[in-house]
Amino acid sequence: MLHRAASAVLFAALVAMLPCLGLAQTDPVALFRQAIDARNRGDIAAMMALFTGDAVREDGSCQPPCVGIAAVRSSFQKNIDEHFQANVISAEEAGDAVTARAEISSDALRAHGIEKRMTSYTILFRGGKIARWSSPLPPPPPAKTN
Numbered sequence: 001m002l003h004r005a006a007s008a009v010l011f012a013a014l015v016a017m018l019p020c021l022g023l024a025q026t027d028p029v030a031l032f033r034q035a036i037d038a039r040n041r042g043d044i045a046a047m048m049a050l051f052t053g054d055a056v057r058e059d060g061s062c063q064p065p066c067v068g069i070a071a072v073r074s075s076f077q078k079n080i081d082e083h084f085q086a087n088v089i090s091a092e093e094a095g096d097a098v099t100a101r102a103e104i105s106s107d108a109l110r111a112h113g114i115e116k117r118m119t120s121y122t123i124l125f126r127g128g129k130i131a132r133w134s135s136p137l138p139p140p141p142p143a144k145t146n
Contacts, residue, residue: 028125029091032098035123035130036088042080048073052129059135072133082107086119098123 031050038047051069058065061075084106091100100121109117124132 026128028093028096028098028123031125031128031130032091032100032121032123033088035133036086036102039076039079040085044073044077044080047076050130051133052126052131055129055131055133057133059133060137063137079106084108089118096125098125 035047035050038044038050048069051072053069054067055069055072056065056067057072057075061079062071066072066075084104086102086104089101089103091098098121100123102119102121103116104119105116109115119135122132122134123130124134
């Protein structure tokens with residue numbers, strides 16, 4: 001009898017938690033932040049679990065765009081290997097898209113004499129997962145004139 005009562009309490013607690021868990025997993029801004037956090041801590045498996053199988057990435061790491069989960073995973077693993085870090089400054093949802101700004105740093109940027117720089121993201125979602133990850137390259141510096 002005690003076992004049944006404990007099982008009923010556990011079941012009720014799990015049912016009560018489901019709406020909260022579902023909300024966190026379908027909120028595009030929360031999913032984007034989860035992806036950034038996973039990359040920052042080097043957890044490629046957690047990051048890739050947030051992407052569709054046919055995801056596309058287009059940014060400084062993927063020119064031309066990386067298409068498909070294997071190519072996207074490889075590009076993000078390279079980021080992790082070069083200690084890429086992003087500090088999200090702002091993120092806004094608009095339907096199935098998130099636009100965000102972040103301060104980024106990495107070994108590759110430092111090798112070019114850049115300690116940190118700002119970047120922007122446009123992330124498109126489909127079915128609660130990231131389908132397109134885009135972060136445009138900054139414009140080239142103006143040409144020097146003598």
